[in-house]
Amino acid sequence: MTKTGKIDIKSLLLNELQGDVRDLAEPSYRAGQITDWLYKKRVDSIGKMTDLPQSLRERFAEKFSFSKIDVVRVLGSRDTTRKFLFRLSDANLIESVLIPASAALYGEKSDRRTICISTQVGCAYGCKFCASGLEGFSRNLRANEIIDQIIAIERVSGEKIDNIVFMGMGEPLANFENVMRAIRIVNAPWGLGIGARHITLSTSGLAPQIKKLADEPLQIRLAVSLHGATDEVRNQIMPINRKYNIETLLSACDYYAERKKQRLTFEYILIAGVNDSDEQAHLLAQHARRLFAKVNLIPYNAVEDLEWSRPSRSRQEKFLSILRAHKIPATLRREKGHDIDAACGQLRLQTSRNERRQVTTS
Numbered sequence: 294m295t296k297t298g299k300i301d302i303k304s305l306l307l308n309e310l311q312g313d314v315r316d317l318a319e320p321s322y323r324a325g326q327i328t329d330w331l332y333k334k335r336v337d338s339i340g341k342m343t344d345l346p347q348s349l350r351e352r353f354a355e356k357f358s359f360s361k362i363d364v365v366r367v368l369g370s371r372d373t374t375r376k377f378l379f380r381l382s383d384a385n386l387i388e389s390v391l392i393p394a395s396a397a398l399y400g401e402k403s404d405r406r407t408i409c410i411s412t413q414v415g416c417a418y419g420c421k422f423c424a425s426g427l428e429g430f431s432r433n434l435r436a437n438e439i440i441d442q443i444i445a446i447e448r449v450s451g452e453k454i455d456n457i458v459f460m461g462m463g464e465p466l467a468n469f470e471n472v473m474r475a476i477r478i479v480n481a482p483w484g485l486g487i488g489a490r491h492i493t494l495s496t497s498g499l500a501p502q503i504k505k506l507a508d509e510p511l512q513i514r515l516a517v518s519l520h521g522a523t524d525e526v527r528n529q530i531m532p533i534n535r536k537y538n539i540e541t542l543l544s545a546c547d548y549y550a551e552r553k554k555q556r557l558t559f560e561y562i563l564i565a566g567v568n569d570s571d572e573q574a575h576l577l578a579q580h581a582r583r584l585f586a587k588v589n590l591i592p593y594n595a596v597e598d599l600e601w602s603r604p605s606r607s608r609q610e611k612f613l614s615i616l617r618a619h620k621i622p623a624t625l626r627r628e629k630g631h632d633i634d635a636a637c638g639q640l641r642l643q644t645s646r647n648e649r650r651q652v653t654t655s
């Protein structure tokens with residue numbers, strides 16, 4: 294729903310559109326024409342859907358809104374990671390990141406063009422190392438605002454996106470219904486047509502919602518931000534752990550793993566002196582074995598105003614070698630420039646903060 298009280302047309306599933314066209318005494322194939330205009334031809338208004346009868350266009354335009362998000366800034370260049378700052382219809386700002394095919398994503402070379410998208414304005418979970426949580430939570434994004442990030446980036450960059458990671462600002466499982474709706478549209482052949490295996494959702498560990506996700510038929514990939522192998526360590530950096538401790542989280546992951554065919558991934562940021570000990574590595578290996586999970590190690594990336602730092606290269610390598618000695622599939626991000634790190638969970642870096650200030654005051 295928008296301020297006008299109208300639902301946005303890009304939040305609707307094909308069967309809902311079919312219901313709406315039938316309510317207007319039109320044949321249901323009209324709904325397919327509408328989704329073609331939205332997701333294949335990419336028009337920017339209902340009025341431009343020229344093969345629909347004029348009366349239908351008018352009635353739809355009265356009933357539904359049609360969102361666009363404004364691109365306020367693009368940082369970065371074609372061969373590197375590009376960061377997009379968007380203004381939503383209520384003036385809130387969000388960011389998404391386009392990661393080129395040549396870049397290594399989570400330690401693995403990818404031949405796909407990936408975008409890292411936001412699901413909320415801000416984040417309520419307040420992880421101590423994360424820029425998105427610093428300014429608190431404003432609101433959930435609606436499904437169309439999630440879809441619009443992808444459509445706008447494809448339009449501006451001229452590139453076809455074929456991999457989506459929900460690792461931008463916000464906690465996707467705290468905005469469950471809108472995120473699921475957006476994923477259905479992204480995945481559907483009538484929508485953006487991106488395979489479920491090329492959609493990854495990252496969560497800080499909302500145990501009940503992980504179970505709920507396990508019961509959904511979609512085969513998307515799940516990444517769990519663990520960042521600590523004991524409650525003692527995790528409590529220090531992730532307030533969510535006081536609500537759902539490691540055992541509660543891991544048993545939700547067990548439930549997920551039993552129902553889904555793919556492996557889940559543990560994300561583990563390495564923070565010097567906090568979670569990078571040998572003991573944590575051995576315990577992390579046990580958790581990964583229990584769940585048949587992969588581990589992505591991510592050296593902590595500095596955030597303005599925060600005190601944490603990344604361990605030395607040799608400590609990072611030692612941590613990795615312990616996991617590997619336990620035969621756990623594990624990767625460590627090693628690339629220079631931290632381009633990719635800027636992509637995910639870090640969308641309020643210094644540059645963008647300054648940008649934000651300018652944008653909000655201009």
Ligand code: SAH
Nearest residue numbers: 423460463464495496497518560594637638
């Ligand atoms: N809220 C979800 C998804 C967004 S955060 C989650 O927490 O999983 C996406 C990822 O970026 C998470 O693994 C998060 O822990 C990581 N991240 C956040 N701040 C970071 C930092 N400063 N350096 C490296 N990774 C960071």
Ligand code: SF4
Nearest residue numbers: 416418420423426497
């Ligand atoms: Fe929110 Fe994820 Fe950042 Fe934690 S890491 S504050 S859950 S966006």
